[in-house]
Amino acid sequence: KNMQKETVDSLGNQKKTNYALNQKDKESFIKAVTDGLLPPPAYFGMNVAMNKKGYDSFDEVLSKGLQAFSPDEFEEMAEHSGALILDVRNNEDFAKGFVPQSINIGLNGDFAPWVGSLVVDVKQPILLITNENEEEETVTRLSRVGFDNVLGFLKGSFNAWKDSGKEIDSINRISAQQFEQEIKEKEAKIIDVRKESEYNAEHIDEAFNKPLAYINEWISLIDPTEHFYLHCAGGYRSMMAASILQARGYRNFSEIEGGFSAISQTGIPVSDFVCQSKILK
Structure with a gap:
């Protein structure tokens, strides 16, 4: 801090x-x-163990991680390796289209710490989808926090996958203005994935606080039949949460573009009163 x-x-x-x-x-x-x-983060302990036992040279890690796969090769590798598909493009591009089951953690934010918090297992095989010419930076930043098992990346980025005619997915992202209109017309459940301190400072009336860092604790409590709205401060963290939710089969939500920053410019009521029943226990 x-x-x-x-x-x-x-x-x-x-x-x-x-x-x-x-x-x-x-x-x-x-x-x-x-x-x-x-x-x-849980991966800190694994990093300590790696430091004691030793680890692969960075040249080896980089060489393996910079293997370029065509869409067909990428798909086959994902199916047979059990790899996590990590899409590091910005949240705006990810929302419009991505490879099914991908997790979005944008390279343009607190990338490595969030990978550590959300992926946790430093031995997890990873396949990358990056913007073109960002592959080496991504492998390097992952390696700095102990994630050395990158198997390669999608050559030509997401556009190559899309152009190949393969199945794509997208996130139901709406504007703050559309969100304002929708919650005027019906009762709504709202999940705020910011840190508790951010939520305590100011939040939407009646919103629940479920910080992204604890998503593996609260995701099983989500009712898959009940629609809800999802936001963070600006869209970076809520898109991570949205990608994880969707990868695990939850599609009953709308993610709000621009997060609380955009919401605060509307007429939606906000408050600094904290109801303890709305806080993740």
């Missing part, structure tokens, strides 16, 4: 302006700098 964005400053000025250095005692300092932090 950052204490301040500046990297160089005088100690005197920091004592005046830095919230972390304006605490009255050790206990309040600890509380200030740890507030809102999530528990360490």
